[in-house]
Amino acid sequence: MSDPVDVTVDTDDESESVRIHDDGGEVEAGDATVRFSFSGTGDDGQAVGGDDEQSPGGNDDQSPDDGNDDPRRIAELDSVPTDSTLVFEARDGRRGVNCILHRSGDAVAAWRNSCPHQPEVPLDPGRGAIVRGDRLVCHKHGAQFERDDGVCTHGPCAGDALDSIEVTVRDGDVYLTDERFERAERR
Structure with a gap:
């Protein structure tokens, strides 16, 4: 396929x-x-x-001579937006989960790119998720999620939370640390 x-x-x-x-x-x-x-x-x-x-491997944002071939590296911290999101895929074998990163200062949070109200609806359809103040907003339903913990504070899924994906910042780069996955790929 x-x-x-x-x-x-x-x-x-x-x-x-x-x-x-x-x-x-x-x-x-x-x-x-x-x-x-x-x-x-x-x-x-x-x-x-x-x-x-x-299976396809590697991160699309890495060049062969950038010196970083860690399969868990997602992106440089500076490339993660504060006013939107960056899409990546967390992979385990040949299965992948569409995810988003969002940065607030030097802190980065990641979630499955999926609205709890209708999981087939991505928060970031490919052009960046809507961010208003301290909240990510579902472009289809208007649901609002706290950008620090992913809890829905307004909308059809109020009280639910986005599925968190564990990441960390190290030496100016963002890495996937969630043990459910073995590597990350930029989309």
Whole structure:
């Protein structure tokens, strides 16, 4: 499969969204598990696609001679906006989760790029999330989230919180430290 696919599974009490970089996989939400495959068979009856474990790697923002090949490095601190967000993907094997970074001074917070009200709606659709004062705003529903802890203070998901992704700032760079993921990729 050449292009990743976003998959969302909703149950009565939970929603899980992931980005798949493979010809199949599974997604779990609550007690539900959805398994799927996008590969078919060729004219000779052999499976097409499938078991190749090679995946795209590296950060798009890194050049070969920048001296930093840490797969958990997301970006330089100075490139993370204070008036918007920066999109990246947290990866675990061939599964990816679309995430956003936001900076306040030298502090950086990261969350899954997904509104709790409708998980398939990204807070940052690709041009930066709306930031008003100390809040991130869902462009579709108008829900407002505190930029320090991600708690929704106004809107259809008031009281819910964005799914936090652990990051840290070290030597002027932002790194993914969330143990659920093995690497980060800029989008």
